[in-house]
Amino acid sequence: MLSEQSAAIVRATLPAVGASLAEITERFYAGLFAAHPELLRDLFNRGNQAAGTQRQALAGSIAAFATHLLDHPEQRPDVLLGRIAHKHAALGVTAEQYGTVHEHLFAAIADVLGEAVTPEVAAAWDEVYWLMANALVALEKRLYEERGGGGWREWEVVARVEETADVATFRLRPADGRPAPGFRAGQYVSVQVELADGARQIRQYSLCAAPGSPVRRISVKRVRGGSAPDGEVSNHLHARVRAGDRLRLSAPYGDLVLGDTDTDTGTGRPDTGTPLLLASAGIGVTPMVAMLGELADTGHQGPVLVVHGDRSPAEHALRADHEAYAKKLAHASVHFWYETDADADEESHRTGLVDLTGIAVPRGTRAYLCGPLPFMRAVRAQLIEKGVAPADIHYEVFGPDLWLAQEG
Structure with missing residues (x-):
């Protein structure tokens, strides 16, 4: 929880900081990699850096965390923190590296905002940073311990x-x-x-x-x-x-798992009667196939909607597994959309993009999404229109998580 004094300063300066985050994160990474080229060589994804997507994701997470501290001071944003902690642990991020990041991030803030960064403003945002960093260090320490220290x-x-x-x-x-x-x-x-x-x-x-x-x-x-x-x-x-x-x-990580999930550890299993929807597009099929396999192995009895979108049946990776696992479930229905070459004789095939308009979604459905961000946003909106609670819609982003960065 932010101190009362810092909360007032962060609230007053958040618009200015938020408007400058793109430039701040660009300068941050430039300074970080100039001082520590080994981080770009052996830790950070060079493709994401070249495309600028990692900068967008960092800016989005900082803004989201600060906003949450102001709007919900009594709550910790565990979903946001848990997702980041799993990504960091999968990379082998260490507690010491947060000090390095702090040094270069605050140098970039001072460089971009200049005289606006008074000692009081710096102290308030320093508090925001360490609240977030210390929470992540604790979560990542727990993840490493549960996996016997992690490692390669x-x-x-x-x-x-x-x-x-x-x-x-x-x-x-x-x-x-x-x-x-x-x-x-x-x-x-x-x-x-x-x-x-x-x-x-x-x-x-x-x-x-x-x-x-x-x-x-x-x-x-x-x-x-x-x-x-x-x-x-x-x-x-x-x-x-x-x-x-x-x-x-590395050891396995990730918080997109079936059931009532503990954000830190990914524990719990779905009730065998819970209605589920597993929606994917393109290579986002991979975690969904694993989930279907688990549901088939555990004898899930609730309804399962299997939704997938792809360019064509020939480009639908793991399609045989996708279909075979679904057939093992007592109450599964399969709905595949293809932009081209959909088989008119296959009841499960449709032409075009994924559209849930004519599909009944049972009350109490828990939904799991994986695929390109526009696909997941569209499916999420359709599910909310059908009465699925936002808290019951879970997603996985391959690469930097731009969901928060593109809000609004």
Whole structure:
């Protein structure tokens, strides 16, 4: 909770700080990487930095956290903090790095806002920063402890399957022969690869097999086009990694899991009668396939709406698994939309973009979304119109979370 004095100052200066956050975060990253080039080489996603999306996500999270402190001083924004903590833990972020970030972030604030940053203003925003940073450090410490300290392990690729022209699935097992760590359907792992220039870049990929499977699976979509370094890890995996090769993986993380979720740990399971909706688009299918597998394995009895949008059936990765798991559920209905080549003879196929207008959504439905941000925003709006509570709509963003950054 912010002190009364700091709250008044943050409220008065939030419009000015918010309006300058884009410039502040740009200068912050420039200063950070000039002083610590190893962070850009081995920790931060160079593609996101080149595109500017990481700056947008940082600005959005700072603004959202400060606004929450002012509007709900008695509550901690656990959903926001939990999502960030899982992302940070998957990257191996350390408590010490928050001091480094503080140094360069506040230098950027002073540089951009100049004389407006009085000692009182600096102290108030310093309080905001450390409230957020200390909360994240505590959450990440708990996540690391629950996973035995986290850390990287080598995994052997036991098989590679070409799902579509641009999606390959890698089946993995621990190279050291020790048991694989447990995970929840919907979670992801970080994959670290060494590129030609020596950089050790990291990307997250959802685990797309049910938790009970002895072999882990990740499905990687090749990112084509754009300016380097966009897609440098996905292209490396597609071009160079085959059965018998090894990959460095983190422990599993992620808060998009089925059930009444503890934000810190991702515990809990859905009641077997809870109505569910699993909506995905493109490669966002990966966590949904894992969730369907878990529901099939646990004998979920409630209604399950399976919704997916893609360019065509041929580009629908994991479609056979998507359909097979749904068929194992007692009360599942499948609705696939394709922009082209939808099969008119398939009852589940529709042409166009995902549109829930004619689909009945049961009262009390819990919804899980994964896919491009415009898709998730559209589906969320349709679900709210149908009476689904906003608190029951959960989502996963691949890459920087721009949901908050693009609010309004």
